Amino acid sequence: MTRTILGLLLMGLISLGACKENKNTEEKKLKKEGLEKSETLVNKQLLVGSWLDTSESQLHFSMLQDGTARSDNMATLLYQKWRVEGSKLILTVKSIGNGSSSIDEESYEIKTLTEEKLVLQNGDYSMGYTKKMIKE
Template identity: 40%
Template sequence: MKKLLLAAAVLVIAMAACNEKQSKDSIIGSWVMPIEGQPGKMQGIKLEEGGDASSINMATLVYKYWEQQGDELYLTVKSIGNGMEIEGIDTLRIEKLTADSLILNSNYGYTLRYVREK
């Protein structure tokens, strides 16, 4: 009986680890959205395995690192503009994540709608 309980516990832990890895992997990639007022131009973020992040076509907003905890996405970002540099962590709620769509909500009331860059 003890062996059966131990095997079940190991199986549950393994399944949880696989699910966590799978959900983290699904957000990895390049996510873009149209640049307002610039038809055909896109901007966004690249989320790499290992937690590195980078901006796509955004010279004044530099993404550095990312971390996902449940439905929260934490982005370390440096804003470069008006002669000042401000670094911080954006906390965004993952509203929707599919193979080709990522919708993030900010605590400040804005929504970011991305598509996966191919």
């Protein structure tokens, strides 16, 4: 009887150790991807819509439900696609200035995201946007 109880206790401890290892592996994976455990994933639905640049540049853009994006008032910088990886917004951009064109990806840390406000950061540079409200 004592042997059975000890055996069950040992199996329980091994199971707990395996669960702890699995949790540690997941935390390492999140950190490797640049995410902290405390970060929440971005609500992609809040990103869908037209965003108005609050700076003097007024570089407005829209992100559509199907993952496509568009520049709303930029002639030489054309947004084509968007996606979210963790807490980063990745925009595929086509630059068509000076007679040549190139396609690149721009990555921004999402610092603030609400139904009305978006703040993106790239290094030390921070950009603020407000969502364009549709008049009914």
